Amino acid sequence: MNITYDYIDGYISSLYSEENPLINEIIKFARERHIPVVCDAAALLLRFLCARERPEKILEVGTAVGCSALMMYYASGCDPKIVTVERNEDMADIAKKNIARAGLENRIEVITADAHEALPMQTGEFDFIFMDAAKGQYLSFLPDLKRLLSPSGLLLCDNVLIRGMVANDALVPHRHKTMTVNMRAFIDAIKNDPTLDFALLSVGDGMLLCQKKRCDI
Numbered sequence: 748m749n750i751t752y753d754y755i756d757g758y759i760s761s762l763y764s765e766e767n768p769l770i771n772e773i774i775k776f777a778r779e780r781h782i783p784v785v786c787d788a789a790a791l792l793l794r795f796l797c798a799r800e801r802p803e804k805i806l807e808v809g810t811a812v813g814c815s816a817l818m819m820y821y822a823s824g825c826d827p828k829i830v831t832v833e834r835n836e837d838m839a840d841i842a843k844k845n846i847a848r849a850g851l852e853n854r855i856e857v858i859t860a861d862a863h864e865a866l867p868m869q870t871g872e873f874d875f876i877f878m879d880a881a882k883g884q885y886l887s888f889l890p891d892l893k894r895l896l897s898p899s900g901l902l903l904c905d906n907v908l909i910r911g912m913v914a915n916d917a918l919v920p921h922r923h924k925t926m927t928v929n930m931r932a933f934i935d936a937i938k939n940d941p942t943l944d945f946a947l948l949s950v951g952d953g954m955l956l957c958q959k960k961r962c963d964i
């Protein structure tokens with residue numbers, strides 16, 4: 748189910764095109780196998796933000812087969828260093844092969860691990876963080892995301908409305924209750940954090956944008 752009208756999604760999708768043949772091939776490969784990759788509307792926003800911010804260090808949580816990592820790399824246009832974390836070994840192996848095909852294995856590092864183990868090991872700061880992993884787990888990553896986000900960095904979280912369930916209890920089947928409760932707790936934690944600014948956009952499956960409050964104003 749979509750969070751907006753089908754005709755709106757269809758229209759936004761019609762505006763999306765991808766010039767890079769490898770990325771197109773990866774999207775086709777993923778969609779044929781029901782491997783989740785960013786939807787067209789989310790891809791448009793992701794590419795726009797990377798082109799605008801030109802982040803030099805990017806962290807991604809949830810690589811799948813490397814599609815969004817490659818999108819971010821090319822959209823940034825500044826030869827960024829990307830660290831991307833994927834817990835599924837088969838997916839991570841495919842992502843590594845895709846990244847090697849692009850000749851970017853020195854720029855995009857795929858860490859095969861659960862992000863609960865990988866994020867605490869990361870040091871330094873990232874100018875852009877893309878959170879696109881298990882929806883019920885976002886809250887547990889928040890302390891590391893805050894630690895790793897640079898003072899002027901941008902955190903973009905995908906799928907935060909979970910097909911509308913986060914906004915409407917009547918849509919939540921029993922099996923998705925915990926995931927939905929956890930996502931609401933994540934959004935509340937960001938909303939109530941005096942050090943963070945955020946916006947929640949009904950783009951794709953819901954995208955949350957977050958930055959550290961500027962203390963120089």
Ligand SMILES: C[S@@+](CC[C@H](N)C(=O)[O-])C[C@H]1O[C@@H](n2cnc3c(N)ncnc32)[C@H](O)[C@@H]1O
Pocket residue numbers: 783784785808809810811812813814815816832833834835838860861862863879880881884
């Ligand atoms: C929506 S897909 C990522 C799609 C990818 N960002 C793209 O658009 O090309 C989510 C991925 O996150 C991975 N994942 C989920 N929870 C994770 C965790 N705790 N640590 C690492 N990877 C995780 C899943 O295995 C899955 O491949």
